[in-house]
Amino acid sequence: MPFVKQDAHRLVWQQNDRYLWIDAWGENSLRVRSGRHLPVMRNENWALEETPAPCAPQIVYDNTQATMINGKITVIVNQKGQLAFYRHPDKCLLQEYWRQRGEIGEDESSHGQYVSALNLEAREFKPIPGGKYSLKARFEASEDEKIFGMGQYQQPNLNLKGCILELAQRNSQASVPFMISSLGYGFLWNNPAVGRVTFANNITEWEASVSEQLDYWITAGDSPAEISRAYGRATGCPPMMPDYAMGFWQCKLRYRTQQELLEVAREYKRRQLPISVIVIDFFHWPNQGDWTFDLRDWPDPEAMIAELKSMGIELMVSFWPTVECRTESYKEMRENGWLVQTERGLPINMDFLGNTTFFDATHPDARRYVWEKAKKNYYDKGVKLFWLDEAEPEYSIYDFDNYRYHAGPVLEVGNLYPRVYAQTFFDGIKAAGEDRVINLLRCAWAGSQRFGALVWSGDIHSSFRSLRNQFAAGLNMGIAGIPWWTTDIGGFHGGNIHDPRFHELLIRWFQWALFSPVMRLHGNRDPQKLPEQPYRDGIAQCPTGAPNEVWSYGEEVCAILSGYLTLRDKLKPYIKAVMTETHQYNTPVMRTMFFEYPDQRESWNITDQYCFGPDLLVAPVMYEGMRERDVWLPAGENWVDFFTGKRYEGGVTLKNYRAPLETLPVFIREKGQHASLLMQ
Numbered sequence: 001m002p003f004v005k006q007d008a009h010r011l012v013w014q015q016n017d018r019y020l021w022i023d024a025w026g027e028n029s030l031r032v033r034s035g036r037h038l039p040v041m042r043n044e045n046w047a048l049e050e051t052p053a054p055c056a057p058q059i060v061y062d063n064t065q066a067t068m069i070n071g072k073i074t075v076i077v078n079q080k081g082q083l084a085f086y087r088h089p090d091k092c093l094l095q096e097y098w099r100q101r102g103e104i105g106e107d108e109s110s111h112g113q114y115v116s117a118l119n120l121e122a123r124e125f126k127p128i129p130g131g132k133y134s135l136k137a138r139f140e141a142s143e144d145e146k147i148f149g150m151g152q153y154q155q156p157n158l159n160l161k162g163c164i165l166e167l168a169q170r171n172s173q174a175s176v177p178f179m180i181s182s183l184g185y186g187f188l189w190n191n192p193a194v195g196r197v198t199f200a201n202n203i204t205e206w207e208a209s210v211s212e213q214l215d216y217w218i219t220a221g222d223s224p225a226e227i228s229r230a231y232g233r234a235t236g237c238p239p240m241m242p243d244y245a246m247g248f249w250q251c252k253l254r255y256r257t258q259q260e261l262l263e264v265a266r267e268y269k270r271r272q273l274p275i276s277v278i279v280i281d282f283f284h285w286p287n288q289g290d291w292t293f294d295l296r297d298w299p300d301p302e303a304m305i306a307e308l309k310s311m312g313i314e315l316m317v318s319f320w321p322t323v324e325c326r327t328e329s330y331k332e333m334r335e336n337g338w339l340v341q342t343e344r345g346l347p348i349n350m351d352f353l354g355n356t357t358f359f360d361a362t363h364p365d366a367r368r369y370v371w372e373k374a375k376k377n378y379y380d381k382g383v384k385l386f387w388l389d390e391a392e393p394e395y396s397i398y399d400f401d402n403y404r405y406h407a408g409p410v411l412e413v414g415n416l417y418p419r420v421y422a423q424t425f426f427d428g429i430k431a432a433g434e435d436r437v438i439n440l441l442r443c444a445w446a447g448s449q450r451f452g453a454l455v456w457s458g459d460i461h462s463s464f465r466s467l468r469n470q471f472a473a474g475l476n477m478g479i480a481g482i483p484w485w486t487t488d489i490g491g492f493h494g495g496n497i498h499d500p501r502f503h504e505l506l507i508r509w510f511q512w513a514l515f516s517p518v519m520r521l522h523g524n525r526d527p528q529k530l531p532e533q534p535y536r537d538g539i540a541q542c543p544t545g546a547p548n549e550v551w552s553y554g555e556e557v558c559a560i561l562s563g564y565l566t567l568r569d570k571l572k573p574y575i576k577a578v579m580t581e582t583h584q585y586n587t588p589v590m591r592t593m594f595f596e597y598p599d600q601r602e603s604w605n606i607t608d609q610y611c612f613g614p615d616l617l618v619a620p621v622m623y624e625g626m627r628e629r630d631v632w633l634p635a636g637e638n639w640v641d642f643f644t645g646k647r648y649e650g651g652v653t654l655k656n657y658r659a660p661l662e663t664l665p666v667f668i669r670e671k672g673q674h675a676s677l678l679m680q
Contacts, residue, residue, distance in 0.1 A: 232586025247276025
């Protein structure tokens with residue numbers, strides 16, 4: 001046997017220059033690492049917390065194989081180094097895809113492997129000049145498997161079986177490589193390299209463009225909730241959400257002056273409409289990288305913030321990681337190596353209203369420098385909430401091979417950026433004495449949740465098709481371990497405030513957003529208004545969209561939207577109860593039907609309704625002109641219509657349930673854990 005080491009927690013296999021480590025990494029969970037010429041594996045934990053929960057796995061060796069049992073998961077390794085994972089001896093969860101010549105076992109029962117002339121290995125390390133590898137990990141596909149999670153992609157598929165996904169960050173795409181399988185396991189691709197995953201019907205294949213070693217984490221459980229909790233223990237849970245964040249957030253592109261923003265806040269109060277947060281969007285600064293208020297437009301930030309607080313409104317301020325080449329920050333950061341490097345061409349990463357370079361969030365000193373600027377110019381003036389935009393980061397050209405971070409080339413570590421960007425502000429705000437930290441980001445990677453990341457779905461189109469894409473994205477982000485998630489209500493690009501068709505979209509989106517982790521109205525509305533000064537001090541000025549307050553769309557629309565603002569305010573006790581569970585276990589706030597009812601087969605096929613927390617069933621309207629829709633009510637429960645109080649017995653599909661423009665189908669689980677908070 002080629003096994004070279006035995007200890008209480010690790011199984012080690014070696015053959016020639018190939019190494020394999022399997023560690024018990026938390027309850028019912030294993031971490032697998034593999035490489036070439038690596039007698040000692042790299043010690044980066046990447047998405048995983050530093051110290052796994054203690055456990056005592058059983059490791060048994062015989063003449064043909066080694067077996068490790070850690071609670072509900074078992075892995076078997078044969079002499080060739082081939083892996084298969086089991087829930088119990090008769091249920092295979094996942095097995096590697098090997099197609100090689102030579103005798104592997106007496107028959108196909110040896111991990112399901114057999115003699116083949118294809119000569120394919122499950123763990124492929126293809127050398128790259130310079131000493132590293134492009135990696136592939138291949139697994140057998142299961143025809144009846146359903147796959148969920150993986151973050152946010154702009155497509156409507158909730159079940160990802162049959163999909164190919166890029167493992168890379170882009171504007172409106174957040175690659176968070178954790179999935180839950182209907183077979184009863186969760187799988188984290190613990191590698192921040194740019195790559196892709198293929199969930200085909202004949203093979204599952206994970207790829208990393210540049211890496212030194214293969215690294216993944218796998219857990220088994222009896223339900224999606226159990227798997228999700230195990231992932232939360234392995235990668236962390238979010239802080240407790242601040243109370244104010246559970247209310248309504250008002251935003252637009254963009255409030256240009258202190259007076260304009262304050263008038264909007266005052267109008268909400270005059271109309272007696274609930275509002276918790278108001279937002280100062282981008283280009284409120286003199287130049288990108290100055291990270292401060294332009295006092296010509298925002299002459300007294302402290303007085304502004306004090307007035308907002310007197311109205312019970314928190315201020316969120318946009319912060320971009322871009323640094324324009326004419327600023328003092330650029331000179332200092334370039335000198336110290338705190339900016340993203342380019343391998344060829346000019347050192348410019350983005351050319352939106354200036355020639356800019358992103359700060360290198362993987363560099364600890366760069367993070368400290370940036371937070372010190374933000375603390376002095378924002379936090380110390382009273383700003384506790386930051387909108388960390390451009391978090392992918394958004395390169396003007398996504399040539400990932402042309403950029404390099406302090407942590408390594410972007411092809412090797414690029415997906416880390418949004419997480420360490422979130423960490424920049426999380427660490428700083430925590431050090432300043434805040435316990436409940438939340439910041440809005442446009443991207444995330446595995447583990448971002450523990451740094452208080454509220455992710456929104458980026459610069460999306462204003463259309464019903466886009467709304468359906470966001471529905472799938474939000475549910476899969478929750479499954480992927482990012483429970484704090486939101487969208488621009490109505491979409492970002494487009495939407496004429498005078499167009500009745502857009503009014504319908506806005507109302508339907510607004511209704512859905514009521515039952516989301518954060519309810520935030522934002523968008524770049526038409527008709528556009530160009531800046532009065534295209535340039536100021538030689539610096540291009542940003543345009544602003546049309547008004548985007550609830551009264552901007554006429555009194556009829558305002559009446560409908562205002563009713564939902566009042567409902568959101570009434571839901572706060574329930575939302576707080578759900579957020580407490582999320583803080584403890586990293587449980588999704590928006591939950592697929594199978595998450596709550598995995599034992600009911602139909603729940604795995606429902607892709608157009610969900611649970612908001614454990615006790616609200618929400619069936620949004622996502623098609624233009626739709627005024628009724630079917631709603632599936634799970635068995636074993638009684639359900640009460642949220643709006644009418646009418647009671648229904650579960651185990652049925654309500655055909656053509658009424659959904660007039662002013663409402664949507666929502667039901668309360670009558671005997672739910674928090675039902676009393678909903679029936680007051």
